[in-house]
Amino acid sequence: MKILVIEDNVELLKDIKNFLDEQGNVCEIAPNYQSAYMKAVIFPYDILVVDITLPDGTGLDIIKEVKKENIDVGIIIISAKNAVGDKVNGLEVGADDYLTKPFYLVELNARIKALYRRKVYKGSKEILFNEIRIKPGSYEVFVNNRLMNLTKKEFDIIHFFVANKNRLLTKEAIAEHLWGDHIEMVDSFNFIYTHLANLRKKITKFGGNDYIKSIYSVGYKFSE
Amino acid sequence: MNLVTKTNKYYLVFFVLLFPLMVATDFYLIRYFVSKEVDDILRHESERIIFSLKEKGAFLPSNYLFEINPLKEDSSVLNKYRDTLIYEDYANKFIPYRTYEFTTQVDSQKVRVSIHHILLEMNELVVWLFVATSLIILLLITGLFFINQVIYKWTWKPFFKNLSKVTNYDITKKNPVSLEVSNISEFQELNKIVTGLMNQVKKDFHNLKEFNENIAHEIQTPLAIIRNKMVLLLESQNLSKKELQWVKAVYQEANKLSKIGKSLTLISRIENQEFRRLNSVDIHTIVDNIVGNMEEMIQFKNLTIKVKLYPVKVKCDLILANILFTNLIKNAVQHNQEGGFIEMLLNEEKFEIINTGAISSIETAQLFNRFQRGNKVTTSLGLGLAINQKICEMYGFRLNYDLHENKHKLSLYFNTRCAF
Numbered sequence: 001m002k003i004l005v006i007e008d009n010v011e012l013l014k015d016i017k018n019f020l021d022e023q024g025n026v027c028e029i030a031p032n033y034q035s036a037y038m039k040a041v042i043f044p045y046d047i048l049v050v051d052i053t054l055p056d057g058t059g060l061d062i063i064k065e066v067k068k069e070n071i072d073v074g075i076i077i078i079s080a081k082n083a084v085g086d087k088v089n090g091l092e093v094g095a096d097d098y099l100t101k102p103f104y105l106v107e108l109n110a111r112i113k114a115l116y117r118r119k120v121y122k123g124s125k126e127i128l129f130n131e132i133r134i135k136p137g138s139y140e141v142f143v144n145n146r147l148m149n150l151t152k153k154e155f156d157i158i159h160f161f162v163a164n165k166n167r168l169l170t171k172e173a174i175a176e177h178l179w180g181d182h183i184e185m186v187d188s189f190n191f192i193y194t195h196l197a198n199l200r201k202k203i204t205k206f207g208g209n210d211y212i213k214s215i216y217s218v219g220y221k222f223s224e
Numbered sequence: 225m226n227l228v229t230k231t232n233k234y235y236l237v238f239f240v241l242l243f244p245l246m247v248a249t250d251f252y253l254i255r256y257f258v259s260k261e262v263d264d265i266l267r268h269e270s271e272r273i274i275f276s277l278k279e280k281g282a283f284l285p286s287n288y289l290f291e292i293n294p295l296k297e298d299s300s301v302l303n304k305y306r307d308t309l310i311y312e313d314y315a316n317k318f319i320p321y322r323t324y325e326f327t328t329q330v331d332s333q334k335v336r337v338s339i340h341h342i343l344l345e346m347n348e349l350v351v352w353l354f355v356a357t358s359l360i361i362l363l364l365i366t367g368l369f370f371i372n373q374v375i376y377k378w379t380w381k382p383f384f385k386n387l388s389k390v391t392n393y394d395i396t397k398k399n400p401v402s403l404e405v406s407n408i409s410e411f412q413e414l415n416k417i418v419t420g421l422m423n424q425v426k427k428d429f430h431n432l433k434e435f436n437e438n439i440a441h442e443i444q445t446p447l448a449i450i451r452n453k454m455v456l457l458l459e460s461q462n463l464s465k466k467e468l469q470w471v472k473a474v475y476q477e478a479n480k481l482s483k484i485g486k487s488l489t490l491i492s493r494i495e496n497q498e499f500r501r502l503n504s505v506d507i508h509t510i511v512d513n514i515v516g517n518m519e520e521m522i523q524f525k526n527l528t529i530k531v532k533l534y535p536v537k538v539k540c541d542l543i544l545a546n547i548l549f550t551n552l553i554k555n556a557v558q559h560n561q562e563g564g565f566i567e568m569l570l571n572e573e574k575f576e577i578i579n580t581g582a583i584s585s586i587e588t589a590q591l592f593n594r595f596q597r598g599n600k601v602t603t604s605l606g607l608g609l610a611i612n613q614k615i616c617e618m619y620g621f622r623l624n625y626d627l628h629e630n631k632h633k634l635s636l637y638f639n640t641r642c643a644f
Contacts, residue, residue: 009449012445015449015452100486102448172475195524216468217472218475
């Protein structure tokens, strides 16, 4: 997948680029409006990750330009402005998704993948990880071709894990993914712990491997 | 009390105090001049009598009733005026007279002469003069009063227009207030000051807003970077146990900081009235969605949930409504005990949520303050209810906390103006 990340903070830009590169994407960067506009209009990308506040312009204008040129690209806004107006404006000019800073890189990654799937495969594409097969469109997970009976949150967890395989998913990132931005719940870590245990049990019962590893006590990693 | 009533009140007080004084002065002045006139007449008559005695040696016929009394040679009595009552047979009563007594010589015999002038018509004159002038004073004062009212309304017109303009002034709106121009220098000055103040307030408001936005932007991005680097450190897997603890602490604190920032920004945005959309929000659906989102958490905590929702629509911002109800329901789940229960009721008047849970050590009044945490649960920020309070203030909702039979009960009363 070809991704252009437009973000004025160079350090954050590097973080995002490294993360996305390691996921096997081709990730290009633009730290300001000028270079972002040039790249977005000339080169074909699958996904644009756009920061609203740029030193020489606004990300909204880039989105408008791209839409004016009829370029077919998925757009995710990343903004610190957390303002409702921004979100509404962004989605109105044609962005597909909106993330408020500070976001977890794993969350951005999952959103990019989901958006890409929606755009290119219209959501019909299955996600494969060895014996595990996920059908995001119908919220179904198969292990060794057997349909697992999962709750909604369990599905969200495994989907999130597979989208971010080999990466550390902190409990905070998982909690925010499951419940959203403004809910910090005291019990969410216990909840995640219990449901992960359930998930492991279910997968192994269906003859799958246990890919979920606890990393120190901060989070989990889904890897072979 | 408004300006007109206040002025009128003072006007009335002064009038009530001054009018008797004016009338009394008026009365005494008139009486003084009338009696002086009578005295003058009597003195004039006495001089005529004395002159005639000197020249002709006889009393003149006089209209003024007079009596003559011989005096001893050596006695000396001063001339004097006095009021007397003389009995008149025809009227069968005493009639008031003004008397002038003077001493003169008749054929080398010293005599005391008294002349009288009737006061009847004089008293009448005094009374009529008094009534006439009092009426004129009264007319003048009431006339002045009404003229004042008209002048007052006319001259203060720009002031009242400006007053309503300033009252309706909305700092979040871009268009500036154009104050009514007046040729009265005090009003001009006031306009200048008010305009200056409004500009200053506006500037401060925008600075504050900018500061908030900057905080949100400038702090969140570094926090995101800190967080990313900490995850990278954790992923590197080469950390000693001690180092791991440090990294973990930094990661968690950065998370907390970011959440505090987000919540405080949200509060100030609500205070700045930046959420001004008035959707007709279907509360029923919102509550349903939130409960759905927490369903598994509710199961996880073994909570019994009883929900009774009637379709209710309230005019407010959809996002704020979501935050408000999420906070309320989340709290009921979060502060609940294992195997407890939650009961929700939604109707036209209110949303009520009752839940079991440990009894909070915080006073009810402080519950809605920032950074108040009930059960010393350190992962909670204590900003949820403060945010709720702000949202309620904005829409005129009322949030009420009750401890009833060891159950927490939060009631949210919708404004009758908004609910329908």
